[in-house]
Amino acid sequence: MPxxxxxxxxxxxxxxxxxxxAIVFFxxxxxxxxxxxxxxxxxxxxSDIASLRELIEQRDSEHKREVADLTNSVEDLKADLSGxxxxxxxxxxxxxxxxxxxIREIGALRGLLAANGIDTSSVLPHPKPSTGGxxx
Amino acid sequence: xxxxxxxxxxAPALPPAVVLPLTLGFAALTLTRGTGWLFGQRxxxxxxxxxxxxxxxxxxxxxxxxxxxxxxxxYAWRRHFPVWCSHAFxxxxxxxxxxxxxxxxxxxxxxxxxxxxPVGGFAWHAVLSRVMRPFPRxxxxxxxxx
Numbered sequence: 001m002p003x004x005x006x007x008x009x010x011x012x013x014x015x016x017x018x019x020x021x022a023i024v025f026f027x028x029x030x031x032x033x034x035x036x037x038x039x040x041x042x043x044x045x046x047s048d049i050a051s052l053r054e055l056i057e058q059r060d061s062e063h064k065r066e067v068a069d070l071t072n073s074v075e076d077l078k079a080d081l082s083g084x085x086x087x088x089x090x091x092x093x094x095x096x097x098x099x100x101x102x103i104r105e106i107g108a109l110r111g112l113l114a115a116n117g118i119d120t121s122s123v124l125p126h127p128k129p130s131t132g133g134x135x136x
Numbered sequence: 137x138x139x140x141x142x143x144x145x146x147a148p149a150l151p152p153a154v155v156l157p158l159t160l161g162f163a164a165l166t167l168t169r170g171t172g173w174l175f176g177q178r179x180x181x182x183x184x185x186x187x188x189x190x191x192x193x194x195x196x197x198x199x200x201x202x203x204x205x206x207x208x209x210x211y212a213w214r215r216h217f218p219v220w221c222s223h224a225f226x227x228x229x230x231x232x233x234x235x236x237x238x239x240x241x242x243x244x245x246x247x248x249x250x251x252x253x254p255v256g257g258f259a260w261h262a263v264l265s266r267v268m269r270p271f272p273r274x275x276x277x278x279x280x281x282x
Contacts (some may be wrong), residue, residue: 007244008182012190014239019199019232026224026265033270 155264160211162260165205166226169253173197182246185238190236199229216272223265230258 110120174197179185187196203226210218234254240246 008185008189008240010189012186012239014190015187015196015232017193017232018235019228022228022231023225026228030221030224030270037271053147106221 155210155251159260159264160208163204163207166200166257167208170197170200170202171223174183174201181240182244183233183240183250186240186244186246187233196229196233200226203229216268217270220265220268220270223261223268226261227258227265230254230261234258244250 113120141269173193175194177193177197179188179193184193187193198220203222206225207219209228210222234251237246237251237254241251
């Protein structure tokens, strides 16, 4: 040794104090980093939740619009269907009236032929009244 | 899985193929020095004597041994925080030893060459612990070597 060992003081705590100070510093550093990491995690979760909520609201509005469109289509189809039903009934009525007129005309012709001595059973069969389009 | 764990431990801007062998090699040297001091090696330099006069050379040996073994265990476990803790513990140990060695060199002519090992160990582990940070980065970005 370049120096006399007896000249070295017996109680030297520079190193231990430095060691303990460094440990305290690293504990403080780890605690700070932990707080920051947690804050970053919380911010990330919050932004994820916000974006998910926005996505859910967007999809919800899209679904509502689709439901409204479908409801309008159903209403239009109902209106078309009722119109077609009304038209069908009107057509049936018109057909029935025309059939009755034809039957009356045939009856008149039959009477005219019978008046002239012609047997109508061989040329004109008796018309059967229509059911008006209704089966049975 | 193992590849992901290795990614977590990768020191930024320092190639892991270089950093890991150097770190483990330095840890082996630390373990050698620590077990030597722990199991009765007599002080051979002024700084050793000053370390022995403080809390005892065997205490510093125990500190270095625990730090080196902890570093080996943490690297084997492949977890970020334990690796950082081991590096930080060795930084603190080498900081204390460097302070004593510096004191020995300045006040008692202990020789500046004895500062190389503790200051080198302090610098190496300080750089790694500074670059690693205690926890993996949350934004998955490549860490900067700042």
